[in-house]
Amino acid sequence: MAPHAVIDDEGVPEPSTNGVEERHQGYRSLPVPEPCLSYWHRTTRAFPYLNENSDEEVPTSTKYLIIGSGLSGSFTAWSLVESGVPGSDIVILEAREAVSGASGRNAGHCRPDAFRGFSAYAKVHGAEQAKKIVENEKLVFEKLDAFVKEHRVPCDLNSTTTFDVCLTPEFAAYERESFEAYKAAGGDVSHVKFYEGEEARSRTKVKEAVAAYEWPAGSTHPAKLGQWLLTAVITKGVRLWTHCPATAVSKHLSSDMVGSPRWDIRTPRGAIAAETVVHCTNAYASYLLPRLSTFVTPNRAQAHSFIPTASLSGAKALDKTMSLRYSLRQFFSLIQRQGDGTVVFGVSRSNPEWSEETIHSTVTFDDTVYNHEIAATAAKAYQSLFVEAEPKQRRHGEGADHYWSGIIAMTPDSVPMIGAVDGKDGQWICAGFNGHGMARIWTCAPGLVKLMKGQPWSETGLPECFEYSNERLERNKNQELKSVW
Ligand SMILES: Cc1cc2nc3c(=O)[nH]c(=O)nc-3n(C[C@H](O)[C@H](O)[C@H](O)COP(=O)(O)OP(=O)(O)OC[C@H]3O[C@@H](n4cnc5c(N)ncnc54)[C@H](O)[C@@H]3O)c2cc1C
DSSP states (O other): OOOOEEEOTTSOEEEOOSSSOOOOOOOOOOOOSSOOOOHHHHTOTTOTTTTTTTTSOOOSEEEEEEEOOSHHHHHHHHHHHHTTOOGGGEEEEOSSSTTOSGGGTSOOEEOOOOSTTHHHHHHHHOHHHHHHHHHHHHHHHHHHHHHHHHHTOOSOOEEEEEEEEEOSHHHHHHHHHHHHHHHHTTOOOTTOEEEEHHHHHHHHOOTTOSEEEEEEEEEOOHHHHHHHHHHHHHHTTOEEEOSOOOOEEEEOTTOOSTTSOOEEEEETTEEEEEEEEEEOOGGGHHHHSGGGGGTOEEEEEEEEEEEOOGGGSGGGOOOSEEEEESSSSSEEEEEEOTTTOOEEEEEOSOOTTSOHHHHHHTSSSOOSOOOHHHHHHHHHHHHHHTTOOOGGGOOTTOEEEEEEEEEEEEOTTSSOEEEEOTTSTTEEEEEOOTTOGGGTHHHHHHHHHHHHTTOOGGGGOOOGGGBOOHHHHHHHTTOOOSSOO
16 A cells, blocks of 8 residues: 555654645755764764774775665674674775764664554555564564673663653553554554553653553663674674765676676775675665665754753662653653663654744754754753753753754655665665664664575565565655655
8 A cells, every 4th residue: 555654753654644745856965074973972982993994095895895884784794794704705884983874863762662653554564564563673672682681782771661651641542542453463462561640650750641551672872882883893804984985886897707796886085896785874875876865765853862950860760761742743752871860852753833944954964963943842841741950940060961963764655675776786775764773773684684695585584565676666656755744
């Protein structure tokens, strides 16, 4: 069925509205230079590979060329090495400093959907795929949790539970319907707990809570996670070139032998010939694959860090994460870091209080700035939902800490693009995460590597609707721009 849905901050499609919608004209850009720094970037400036090989010419050839050093790129490299590929056969190109895309700028949540998105996904992809999408998210968190524990990754993982906090009776009713629909379709909800009224308020500590659902989820320091992965693969021989955008991929001139380079990748510091190219470029994928310019829409998302006052400090710090929802379109996300107590507060991409100008300004590749109106909404909601002290009562150092933005990749059918790039033998893609990559990359990147090794889609365990194909692009080509409202 042709989708007609916008996607919420957790990657879940929502019904379309009659809000601002435009014809999709197509978007293409390299990452812009000098992006702002996120909280995560500001606390990892000493990462030794941050500007790796930033002045060096690229090597003339490699077997595997991964474009993008976010979690998709680094976990693809990790999975290739795990599958037996020598690290020295892999080169990663990154346009800016290491992990400078969405992976280093998100709201820190690894928060699988437990049931809410089922109905909306079902409208786009059918009930069977929708169930697989939700099940896959649960698996991602389990895999990430196990990976971090097995490898003792120092990425501040807080493996806990999360609340979906319903702040209005209408949204509580919607959640109830979604829960029942998923359950009726055979979805497993045995890990989901439900509270209402006073119990919801006391468990969540949110005074406006009408009802709440709770299930396993977590938070991480995503830049530390990405940097650890890069360090691990570099230690195994993978080579990283930062500040080195791939500007074009073209057919290698003499690719007549099996195993010889098939593609030439241009960069400002020379050309590199590769047998296999993996696009882990998320919102920027269409720059090298122009056909995607009407499929992937960039959207600037924003997050905010606050230093809590007494109400969320010490023993009152929150060890559970949450999504605080007035409606499908108007919500906030919260994690509180267990080490330094910093609160990271995310916002939905729409809000009835925002001006048209603000709403339109989010469709952009520009992550050098943040939007003040969105930040003001976040600060106000954080203070009122958690009864934080009024500005005049705060001590110097409490309150707003840092605001930042990053670019996410929206697709009209709300799911990522994984697999072979049709018609470009030897090119692969793992991108288009709809602002929800933390709940997807941990199965998508290893799944892609299985495909690259010749295994069938069924071995990936991924929902079939994630598979990249020209047919999928065609099917969606006349869809209106979804991420503008
Ligand atoms: C503010 C914000 C909040 C978010 N909150 C959450 C959340 O709480 N939970 C969640 O699951 N997800 C969240 N996300 C989304 C999540 O961060 C992304 O889905 C995920 O990080 C995507 O990872 P990636 O590796 O595919 O893309 P990216 O991390 O964007 O990596 C792509 C990389 O490719 C590089 N690149 C692009 N083009 C080229 C080129 N031509 N040459 C060389 N390099 C290139 C870019 O510079 C970038 O480093 C959020 C995102 C933002 C911005």
